Amino acid sequence: MKKTMVAMALVLASPAYADGELNIYNWGNYTSPEMITKFEAETGIKVTITDYDSNDTALAKIKAGGHGFDIVVPSGTYVPIFVGEGLLMESKPNEMENFKHMDPQWVDVEFDKGRNYTVPWQWGTVGVTVNTAIYGGDINTAAVIFDPPEELKGKINVVPEMNDVMGMAIHYVGGEQCTADKEVLMKVRDTLQAAKPNWLSMDYGMIEKFAAGDVAAGVNWNGASFRAREKNADIGFGYPQTGFPVWMDNAAILSDAKNVDEAKTFLNFIMDPENAAMLSSFARYANGIAGSEAFMPEDMKTSPEIVVPAELKAAAYVAKTCPPEATKLYTAIWTELQK
Known part of the structure; x- marks a missing residue:
């Protein structure tokens, strides 16, 4: 017992x-x-x-x-x-x-x-990942994606996340987050359509491809870019001066x-x-x-993908949910882009 x-x-x-x-x-x-x-x-x-x-x-x-x-x-x-x-x-x-x-x-x-x-x-930021061994110019600009230099054409990946890409493009043409201004959105649509022939892909999960040099630039998230740099020291992460989302x-x-x-x-x-x-x-x-x-x-604590340069902090904006009327317009542009 x-x-x-x-x-x-x-x-x-x-x-x-x-x-x-x-x-x-x-x-x-x-x-x-x-x-x-x-x-x-x-x-x-x-x-x-x-x-x-x-x-x-x-x-x-x-x-x-x-x-x-x-x-x-x-x-x-x-x-x-x-x-x-x-x-x-x-x-x-x-x-x-x-x-x-x-x-x-x-x-x-x-x-x-x-x-x-x-x-x-x-939590993190959306920015631009670039293989600096292939392109040695300014990487703190969305032009790397939307008006790329010759070195990067055909070697760009864009993440398949509508709000991140649309937000970057809207700020690139001078608009504001969640705008429903059709004149601004027409510029966004034209910019994206003109840029797409210079892109290689619109895929997720590109850490290994960036590290291997299969992709040379792209719209990306800071942590994913950090992990690619751990495998390839030439990988840099840029914060677009025209605006980038948190x-x-x-x-x-x-x-x-x-x-x-x-x-x-x-x-x-x-x-x-x-x-x-x-x-x-x-x-x-x-x-x-x-x-x-x-x-x-x-x-x-010191990673360039985590610590935003002081001179670029003002370009950051907190991503928010846009009104249905704006989202409907974005979806139409995004759907056309993916064709």
Whole structure:
């Protein structure tokens, strides 16, 4: 009897493991394997990750239903769209234990005031990646993409993310974010159509191709450019002087999630500073969790892809959700561009 009681005491004293699963739908090559391994070991929850390459791809898949996903990671510009479509659960991250670690500047964001739906995943900038061994000119300009020099023609990739590319093009022709001015948008349309013959591709997941020299320039995200530079020291990242967006991707639970408790456990888990740092160390972007800096690599504190030059900070703007009338015009231009 004594042995039985001791055995029971040991069981009760050991960590409680959930015997569940979690299905995450996220951008490709964007989730730290080390962090997932840690989460599975600490919780007993088995994680499956499925990739997508753009916000529009994710939105279409979720709206179609029957997807089987529990968590999605939309950009801030798409969070209101997901909420408006009834696709996200009001999971109240602001009531979770680790919410206390969220950096105050990322709590009352325009796309999710007070954080009733989402938790920060990563944040960064959209700029221009250039192989400086091929082109030695100014890389802090969107002209690298929209009016490229001879050295770069036929060697350019543009990410398949409408808002990022349209935003850069709108500022390049002198417009403002979310403009519905048809004269400005005609200039944008003409600029994009004239530039496209000089592009090689409009693809996602180009880190290896930039590193190998298969692509020489492109519209890109700063963390992806950082990872390419780690493999090829000639890779540089430019901040267009005419304007570049600052964005944040956010984890949220889907309204039709089957594994809600497991999903809430995960959202709370990634708000822990050490776990948030694992995400940043892998993807090479900043995150919205205070105290995570102490766990991140030293090179992220001085990286040119993370630290915006003082003279270019004024060109940054926070990406926001545009009105439907503007988005409809952008979609028409984008659809034509992809033909």
